[in-house]
Amino acid sequence: MKKKFNFSAGPSMLPESVLNQIKEELLNWNNLGISVMEISHRSSEFEELAQKTQRNLRILLDVPSNYTILFCQGGARAQFSAIPMNLLKKPTGNIDYINTGYWGYRAAIEAQKFCNVNIVNVLDKDINGFYFIKPINEWNISKDSLYIHYCPNETISGISINDIPIFSETKILIADCSSMLLSQPIDINRFGIIYASAQKNIGVPGLTVVIIRNDLIFNTVSNYKKIPAILDYEILLSNNSMFNTPVTISWYIANLVLEWLKKLGGLSKINEFNKKKSALLYKAIDDSDCYYNNINYKYRSIMNVPFFLKREKLTYLFLEESKFFGLYGLKGHKIHGGIRASIYNAMTLEGVLNLIKFMNFFSRQCS
Numbered sequence: 001m002k003k004k005f006n007f008s009a010g011p012s013m014l015p016e017s018v019l020n021q022i023k024e025e026l027l028n029w030n031n032l033g034i035s036v037m038e039i040s041h042r043s044s045e046f047e048e049l050a051q052k053t054q055r056n057l058r059i060l061l062d063v064p065s066n067y068t069i070l071f072c073q074g075g076a077r078a079q080f081s082a083i084p085m086n087l088l089k090k091p092t093g094n095i096d097y098i099n100t101g102y103w104g105y106r107a108a109i110e111a112q113k114f115c116n117v118n119i120v121n122v123l124d125k126d127i128n129g130f131y132f133i134k135p136i137n138e139w140n141i142s143k144d145s146l147y148i149h150y151c152p153n154e155t156i157s158g159i160s161i162n163d164i165p166i167f168s169e170t171k172i173l174i175a176d177c178s179s180m181l182l183s184q185p186i187d188i189n190r191f192g193i194i195y196a197s198a199q200k201n202i203g204v205p206g207l208t209v210v211i212i213r214n215d216l217i218f219n220t221v222s223n224y225k226k227i228p229a230i231l232d233y234e235i236l237l238s239n240n241s242m243f244n245t246p247v248t249i250s251w252y253i254a255n256l257v258l259e260w261l262k263k264l265g266g267l268s269k270i271n272e273f274n275k276k277k278s279a280l281l282y283k284a285i286d287d288s289d290c291y292y293n294n295i296n297y298k299y300r301s302i303m304n305v306p307f308f309l310k311r312e313k314l315t316y317l318f319l320e321e322s323k324f325f326g327l328y329g330l331k332g333h334k335i336h337g338g339i340r341a342s343i344y345n346a347m348t349l350e351g352v353l354n355l356i357k358f359m360n361f362f363s364r365q366c367s
C-alpha cells in the first residue's frame with residue numbers, strides 16, 4: 001500500500017516505531033505471555049509501567065519536585081470543570097478566562113457553572129486581515145481573580161501565544177496545553193496547573209495529564225468541596241491516579257511515546273524539528289497564489305497549520321485529490337472550514353514535504 005501521512009488534529013499520528021513496538025508486543029507484553037490490555041492495573045508489572053510513565057514525563061518536562069503529575073480521565077474537557085471545582089474557595093469567586101478562540105472560550109463557558117467568569121477577549125485583526133493577540137497590557141484582567149486560564153495553542157484556528165504571559169505573582173496561571181505539550185520546553189514553575197489530553201503529542205485518547213503545584217491540591221475549603229470524587233485532585237493523588245480503573249492501554253502507549261521522545265533527544269531537539277517543519281509549510285502557503293493563512297506570523301502555531309484556498313470552491317477538490325497523494329486528515333474543523341495540517345511531534349519531514357509537493361501540484365488548478 002502507498003505510504004500514508006496522517007495530518008489529523010487528534011486522535012493523531014503516532015511514531016512508526018511506537019506502532020511497530022505495540023504490534024510486536026501486543027500478544028506478549030513484558031514476557032507475561034498476555035497482552036498489556038488484559039492485565040490488572042494493580043499488578044506489579046503495570047504499577048511499574050505507571051511509575052516509569054510518570055518518571056519519563058517528569059524528566060522530559062523537567063517537572064519541579066513541588067509539582068504533582070496526575071493521570072486523569074474525561075479528556076481536557078473534564079478539566080474545564082475540575083479546575084474551578086478544585087480551586088475555588090467559594091462559589092462567588094472571580095476568575096479570568098482568556099478568550100483566544102474556540103477552546104479558550106469553551107473552558108470559560110464551563111467554568112461559568114461554578115463561579116463568576118471574566119472572559120477576556122484578546123483576539124484582534126490587523127489592517128491586513130491577520131489575527132493577532134493583543135499586547136498583555138490591554139488584557140482586561142480582574143483585580144481580585146483567583147486564577148487566570150488560557151490556551152497557549154488553539155488547535156482549530158492555529159493561533160498561539162508563544163511567550164508565557166506575566167501577571168502579578170499572586171495570580172495562579174493555568175494553561176490548557178492539549179495541543180502543544182511536549183512540542184517544546186516549558187517552564188512549569190510559571191504555572192499553577194497545566195493540563196493536556198493525550199491524543200496529540202502524548203499518545204492516544206483516554207488519558208489526560210494534569211501537572212499541578214502541590215499547594216493547590218490541598219488548598220480547598222471543605223464546605224465548598226462537593227466535587228465528584230473522580231475529579232477531586234486530592235482523591236486522585238492519594239490513589240496514585242488509580243481511584244477508578246485507568247485507561248491502561250493509553251498509559252502504556254504514552255510511555256512508549258515518551259521513551260521515543262527521550263531517544264530523539266528531548267524537547268529542545270523536537271522543538272527545533274517542529275519549527276523547521278512548520279516554517280517550510282508556512283513558506284509554501286505564503287509563497288503561493290493559491291493558499292493563504294490568516295494568522296499574524298508572530299502568533300502562528302507550529303503544531304496546527306490551518307490555511308484556506310483563495311478560490312474557496314476548490315477546497316473540496318483539494319481534499320479529495322490529496323487522498324490520492326496519501327495525505328489523510330487535512331479537512332479543517334467544521335466551525336472553521338478550509339484545510340488544517342496538524343504536524344505534531346510524530347509528523348515526519350517526509351510527510352510535510354509530500355504535503356508541500358501536493359500543494360504545489362494542486363496550485364496549478366488555482367490559476
Ligand code: PMP
Binds near residue numbers: 178
Ligand atoms: N483543549 C484543546 C486545546 C483541544 O485541542 C481539545 C481537543 N481537540 C480539547 C481541549 C478537548 O479535549 P478532549 O476531547 O480530550 O476533552
